[in-house]
Amino acid sequence: MSTGEMHRSERLRILNYDTPAVSDWETGLHPMDDLLRGERLPHIWCQGCGLGTALTSFISSLKWLEKNRGWDLDKVAVVSGIGCTGRIAGYVRLDSFHTTHGRAIPFATGLKIANPDLKVIVISGDGDIAGIGGNHLIHAARRNLSITVVCVNNFNYGMTGGQVGPTTPHEARAVTAQYGNYEFPFNLPYLATASGASFVARWTVLHARRLTWTLRNALTHSGFSFVEIIAPCSTAYARWNPEGKGLDPENLRRRGLEVMKHYQKVGKIDHDVHPKDAHVKVNNQGEILEIIEGEFLDETRPDFKEAINQRADLAEKYWLSEKGTLDKRKVLTSRKKRVPRKEIQLGGFGGQGIMSAGKIIGMAAAVFNNLQACFTQSYGPEARGGAAGSQVVIASSPIHHPHLTQPTSMIIMSQGAYDKYVADLAPGGVLLIDDELVTLPADHRKDIKTFGISATKIAEQAGNNRAANTAMLGFWTAVEGIVDKDAMQESIAESVPPKTIKLNLDVFEAGHKIGLTIDK
Amino acid sequence: MPLWRQPLDRDRILIRHGIVNIIDDRCKGCGFCIEFCPQNILVISNRTNTKGYHPPEVISGMNCINCGLCALLCPDFAIYIEDGGEHTPENVVPIHRHEVQG
Ligand code: SF4
Ligand code: SF4
Ligand code: SF4
Numbered sequence: 261m262s263t264g265e266m267h268r269s270e271r272l273r274i275l276n277y278d279t280p281a282v283s284d285w286e287t288g289l290h291p292m293d294d295l296l297r298g299e300r301l302p303h304i305w306c307q308g309c310g311l312g313t314a315l316t317s318f319i320s321s322l323k324w325l326e327k328n329r330g331w332d333l334d335k336v337a338v339v340s341g342i343g344c345t346g347r348i349a350g351y352v353r354l355d356s357f358h359t360t361h362g363r364a365i366p367f368a369t370g371l372k373i374a375n376p377d378l379k380v381i382v383i384s385g386d387g388d389i390a391g392i393g394g395n396h397l398i399h400a401a402r403r404n405l406s407i408t409v410v411c412v413n414n415f416n417y418g419m420t421g422g423q424v425g426p427t428t429p430h431e432a433r434a435v436t437a438q439y440g441n442y443e444f445p446f447n448l449p450y451l452a453t454a455s456g457a458s459f460v461a462r463w464t465v466l467h468a469r470r471l472t473w474t475l476r477n478a479l480t481h482s483g484f485s486f487v488e489i490i491a492p493c494s495t496a497y498a499r500w501n502p503e504g505k506g507l508d509p510e511n512l513r514r515r516g517l518e519v520m521k522h523y524q525k526v527g528k529i530d531h532d533v534h535p536k537d538a539h540v541k542v543n544n545q546g547e548i549l550e551i552i553e554g555e556f557l558d559e560t561r562p563d564f565k566e567a568i569n570q571r572a573d574l575a576e577k578y579w580l581s582e583k584g585t586l587d588k589r590k591v592l593t594s595r596k597k598r599v600p601r602k603e604i605q606l607g608g609f610g611g612q613g614i615m616s617a618g619k620i621i622g623m624a625a626a627v628f629n630n631l632q633a634c635f636t637q638s639y640g641p642e643a644r645g646g647a648a649g650s651q652v653v654i655a656s657s658p659i660h661h662p663h664l665t666q667p668t669s670m671i672i673m674s675q676g677a678y679d680k681y682v683a684d685l686a687p688g689g690v691l692l693i694d695d696e697l698v699t700l701p702a703d704h705r706k707d708i709k710t711f712g713i714s715a716t717k718i719a720e721q722a723g724n725n726r727a728a729n730t731a732m733l734g735f736w737t738a739v740e741g742i743v744d745k746d747a748m749q750e751s752i753a754e755s756v757p758p759k760t761i762k763l764n765l766d767v768f769e770a771g772h773k774i775g776l777t778i779d780k
Numbered sequence: 781m782p783l784w785r786q787p788l789d790r791d792r793i794l795i796r797h798g799i800v801n802i803i804d805d806r807c808k809g810c811g812f813c814i815e816f817c818p819q820n821i822l823v824i825s826n827r828t829n830t831k832g833y834h835p836p837e838v839i840s841g842m843n844c845i846n847c848g849l850c851a852l853l854c855p856d857f858a859i860y861i862e863d864g865g866e867h868t869p870e871n872v873v874p875i876h877r878h879e880v881q882g
Contacts, residue, residue: 305855308808312857
């Protein structure tokens with residue numbers, strides 16, 4: 261039994277607290293108690309706060325789906341962010357995830373993509389979803405990812421004391437807008453629709469029954485579903501605005517109820533209205549005059565998973581059509597030896613073919629030599645002539661970390677690259693340089709092996725100085741012997757322009773020959 | 781006395797009866813159930829619970845029609861309804877707010 265499953269009394273007993281054996285939340289008195297974490301209740305929400313009602317509606321819809329649609333509630337995950345509403349994840353006895361402020365949707369996206377069978381529901385407040393997490397909302401909606409986002413909108417930041425938020429109506433009062441809010445709020449259903457959500461609805465918590473029906477539809481919808489729930493914040497927002505009857509001391513304990521009665525007056529159900537016109541109308545005293553509610557949008561479009569699969573099918577078709585060409589490659593399995601992780605750093609200036617040299621090594625290892633390889637590159641802002649570096653990791657086992665930790669082999673073709681990289685080389689490592697382009701300083705490292713050839717000159721003699729990198733590769737192959745010569749030749753033949761294959765192979769051969777003669 | 785339209789088949793349909801259960805110590809006295817019960821059978825009681833709130837009490841239990849709205853609206857999971865079988869409509873008399881509050 262994990263700690264999460266352990267009864268509160270049990271846990272408190274372990275902690276040596278003096279507590280009654282069973283709290284009334286655990287007696288299963290209420291039919292919803294099985295989906296609530298009794299040990300965390302009573303919840304923190306104020307008297308008359310609408311969040312509890314939003315939660316009962318949510319639980320009712322889940323219970324209905326379990327009973328009538330055979331839902332397995334073990335396959336439901338609730339994600340919420342920070343704020344009063346964010347507590348919901350801590351109160352439901354389901355797999356739940358209380359995340360960082362505004363980031364509930366990214367966490368939910370990860371959950372859904374990694375486990376597409378999971379029903380993922382984000383429940384969080386307006387400040388969390390539309391304020392700090394607004395960007396995540398629009399992008400999840402744009403992708404039409406099959407998650408349900410329930411945004412409980414109480415028009416302000418309740419938990420921190422009632423500051424103006426992204427949904428506070430224009431001219432409504434808040435603790436930081438005593439003379440009326442001068443900003444304009446988001447219309448959340450319109451925002452969600454415009455961003456690409458395929459199911460959009462809004463209810464106040466007063467319409468709890470319709471809200472429950474809508475939540476059922478939203479949860480079974482394929483694609484991004486967005487439900488805005490307008491709820492009274494009895495402590496903060498209602499204190500400053502007319503529907504909570506302002507600061508009337510007679511009314512302090514009934515503010516939430518006054519707001520609910522107000523919703524009964526101003527709520528207008530209209531399913532067919534365009535979300536653009538689904539307004540929350542407020543007068544210049546901050547009094548809500550009309551709230552348009554309903555299920556505004558329910559359309560069927562390929563969701564994120566289907567869209568990925570469609571593309572994957574296309575990609576597979578493409579590769580099958582290319583397969584013929586790829587099959588012609590021969591894998592040269594002459595190499596049986598185990599290769600421990602080898603890190604190779606190449607450096608020079610742009611235009612010398614530092615990147616292609618790295619790629620040729622990697623391809624020789626991965627495609628023609630049955631090894632694993634990983635290639636990364638780094639370069640300055642200039643297209644040609646700037647500093648250029650590429651890194652290759654080779655090993656027989658899978659490579660989990662693409663970055664070089666300490667290279668043991670270096671191919672350096674410019675003074676700048678020498679200055680930049682040589683200090684990184686592991687003691688005892690091999691440094692290969694183009695000795696016409698790199699002048700070794702007097703304090704050159706003594707703990708490494710340094711060999712040089714005149715690669716550029718060899719290439720020039722063969723007719724094209726751009727092939728200097730291939731000369732270095734031939735030299736490197738002979739000196740290091742990590743990758744087989746025939747694999748390198750195949751890789752070069754596949755990588756260079758067809759007209760220059762012969763020239764490159766000749767230059768490679770020349771470099772290789774010199775490499776064989778040197779005394780390691 | 782407000783006028784109520786009567787369904788034509790009123791004498792033939794049966795109404796489900798609900799038994800109201802209130803878990804006193806969970807209640808925060810918000811008044812949602814009292815205000816929105818369609819039968820107006822709940823009122824604030826004189827009892828005080830451990831948190832110092834006055835939970836609701838049922839004044840005419842026979843009239844609960846098991847609509848479940850109070851349980852759905854209650855933010856604190858403090859009220860729920862058990863099924864109490866079926867009743868003929870004659871037994872169920874709606875009480876109107878002005879009658880309750882006098
Ligand atoms: S501060 Fe507002 S939103 Fe938060 S629990 Fe209290 S009433 Fe609810
Ligand atoms: S179930 Fe309906 S009728 Fe019965 S007490 Fe609750 S709200 Fe009133
Ligand atoms: S709705 Fe729940 S918390 Fe509010 S008064 Fe009724 S029983 Fe109490």
